[in-house]
Amino acid sequence: MNAAIPANIRKEIERRLSKVAEDEGIRYLLAIESGSRAWGFPSPDSDYDVRFLFVRPREHYLALSPPRDVVERPIVDEVDLNGWDIRKALGLMLKHNAALSEWIESPIRYLDDDPVISALVELGDRFFDPRGFALHYASLGRAQVARWGEVERGVSVKKLFYALRPALAIRCLRLDSRSRPPMQLQELMQRCDLSHLIIEQIEAMIELKAKTREAGLAKAMPEIVHLIHAELERAGEVPARQPNESFSEEAERIFLALVNES
Structure with a gap:
């Protein structure tokens, strides 16, 4: 890399x-x-x-x-x-x-x-404590969602991704709490058991971001927005490791x- x-x-x-x-x-x-x-x-x-x-x-x-x-x-x-x-x-x-x-x-x-x-x-x-990590990512993701503004008018591509990655990290931990979630988005996608539609939409956003300045706006796809909100609310489902x-x-x-x- x-x-x-x-x-x-x-x-x-x-x-x-x-x-x-x-x-x-x-x-x-x-x-x-x-x-x-x-x-x-x-x-x-x-x-x-x-x-x-x-x-x-x-x-x-x-x-x-x-x-x-x-x-x-x-x-x-x-x-x-x-x-x-x-x-x-x-x-x-x-x-x-x-x-x-x-x-x-x-x-x-x-x-x-x-x-x-x-x-x-x-x-x-x-x-590492899987739930501790999940709560950390939930805090990061919610902070970004709070900055979105009116989704219907478009969302900053950067802010969208900065919420999506924490959401996928939580999903990764829900599906397998035995290992730390990977840092890179593409590796997270491989471990998150996502639908083909979601994968295609995320890949399209990656291509868009590669051509768009950080402050650029993009249409927020409903499926991705739903995924983000749903996973950020499920951090508490990740099992905790005893101290x-x-x-x-x-x-x-x-x-x-x-x-x-x-």
């Missing part, structure tokens, strides 16, 4: 990542593309949503006033850089926030993964090992 990013843009993103690491004194664990380019439905003017995980030198975690656990830069030339300290990332993982799960599954990498990422994948597979103390204990071990080697 690396070919999805033009070579000149990739080179510039890698340069900026190097500059951020130098300025902040951080070591990258992961640097990926998030947003519509990684989700499988980019627009011609989509930003490059670069997301990363990092670890700081050990002494920073012992300071009375530790630095921020987020590093971010202003959007310049459609490149948006934003990253989390590994402590923040693990804390969100323990709360079953699906964002980290998506980052580690991104099909577009800007840097080689640190070996710890495979440990995070394995940890997430064993301990396990081993989750936080193993996350703590991963964190301490990283910090002690920094």
